[in-house]
Amino acid sequence: MSKAEYVYSVLLDEIRSARIPGGTALRAGEVAKRLGVSVTPVREALRRLEKDRLISYEAHHGATVVDLGDEAVAEYYGLRAVVEGLGARLAASRITAEDLAGLRELHAAMAEDAAHGRHELLGEQSRRFHLRIVDIGGPAFLGAHARSVRNSFPVPAEASLWLDDTQVKAQLEAHEGILAALESGDAEAAERIMIDHVQRAGTFRRDH
Template identity: 65%
Template sequence: MNRPPMSKADYVYDVLLGELRNASIPGGTPLKANSIAERLGVSITPVREALRRLEKDRLISYESHHGATVIDLSDDALREFYDVRAVVEGLGAKLAAERITAEQLDELRRVHRSMLDDAARERHDLLGEQSRRFHLLITDIGGPAFLGRQARAIRNSYPVPAGASLWLEPVRAQGHLDAHQQIIDAFADRDGYTAERIMIEHVRFSGRYRADRDVG
């Protein structure tokens, strides 16, 4: 079945969502509809529709006489974000250990090997997106009906600034690569308890790292 063509509003929404998720547009940045329309080569109407969707996603806010602004999470919200991620992705890992097929396990191993290769070649800027793929593959395996979609919604609700990514620091990156390997090993053993525990610790470590970086 052919997919319907993307509307202009969908196009603007996808572009802005990607820029927000990758933090190329940081928190606190004002978003001017006219400037966005000119940059993306569309009229003002699809831009306004896309901005309304982003407001519904709680990624931007509107204020009288100020227009749209990218939301910048408070310290408490940042901690909550990572706590929610830990619960959802931890559950995803537990369920995935019970459901994973040999082909799905091989796919996770391929992503992990690619990350190891990039780390060895000091291509640390490529690791963050691959880690996102690794985590979402797991929630898709563990909860294909609902959990994977919820994990994406949670992650999209708060982008990690590129400069704050732990993957840019070799020592911290290696620690997380080790955690990924331990999760894969737990899947191979069908050990849902261990997979969940490691995933929760893994995600919460990221939250503590972000909080420390923001304070510093």
């Protein structure tokens, strides 16, 4: 990994997780000092983040993390619903017994963590669950698109619906429904449940 790639990966993770919130000014010199690199790779990383539309440049202000509002939240989850819903639809006709076993193992781990109150682990596990389904359904293009969509929008850890006790049961039931639809080869049901599941996350995010 080059220094520019290192800086980019660190800043991308910090922006995606909202550890660097929207509206924050990113000064190349300060970032360079914090990460122990020169200014040159920082500037290269900032250019990539600008291309990703995660930062913008303003006269006399420099680079600023984009502050996305409710319309952007709705667009993000709407796009996720379409891409991941299509992934589930396609996966219903392509999934193998081995694929299904892997998904069930991941789901069982989530249920176990939920039962023991380890809710902070569920968000990342859910991400893996969703992306694995999309990879099964669309290994050529769709998986890459799903990751690109998810990487394009910062979701604060504290905004995860998996941290809310009232949401966990319903979301795990949605995963169970998706698994059942995939196992039976019901593409329509798999897509519908996935879309509803993602849209519920979007509604929760907007409300919180």
